[in-house]
């Protein structure tokens with residue numbers, strides 16, 4: 001599992017993790033945005049909360065994750081859960097499914113940095129790649145011309161998202177204390193990945209030596 005405040009770099013690090021470890025990336029933010037784009041009933045309901053920067057109600061999110069975990073491509077491969085669980089009730093729902101994370105990575109980034117990252121973030125709708133106008137600028141004019149901005153990527157909405165993160169982080173940290181790995185996310189993204197990579201490699205070694213329960 002990967003967790004952290006809005007714009008702490010979860011999506012950016014997930015791309016590196018997936019490339020190296022071949023895990024299935026399940027991001028509740030991405031799943032919800034896909035529902036909104038498809039205009040489904042859940043998407044229409046979720047949009048009301050997402051545009052205000054608020055958490056989408058548990059009944060929608062938990063069912064959506066359960067459905068995703070039951071799809072054919074979710075079987076036989078490890079998962080990388082991004083942005084879920086986000087509250088103790090969501091953690092309880094996972095526990096009820098018998099799912100316990102091997103590791104709970106928390107990206108730690110100061111609030112003033114997060115706001116700058118939120119407002120400068122841009123997305124490539126064609127490739128799904130995440131950019132930042134200052135820290136990860138697009139490689140060409142062609143890409144720059146098609147970049148989009150998320151509707152919740154304004155300073156005001158980011159503050160609401162940060163508040164909701166702050167309200168829940170304590171509960172999640174204690175639920176997953178035994179598997180939590182805090183990573184300083186306020187460094188260049190490849191340095192952040194080096195540390196995550198070390199954590200995952202150690203975990204893989206432990207599995208191979210039969211030292212974990214999983």
Ligand code: AP5
Nearest residue numbers: 006007008009010011012028029056083117121131132189
């Ligand atoms: P979600 O999409 O999960 O948003 P979030 O948690 O706010 O996280 P972000 O996607 O904003 O940021 P990120 O950490 O992935 O950072 P990124 O890598 O893009 O959720 C959106 C909404 O959906 C929620 O507000 C809620 O309404 C709903 N939702 C989702 N899950 C839910 C749940 N479980 N329950 C209820 N509701 C839910 O990086 C950000 C920027 O910084 C980029 O521009 C990037 O290029 C740049 N950057 C990244 N790393 C670095 C670095 N090391 N140095 C400099 N710049 C960097």
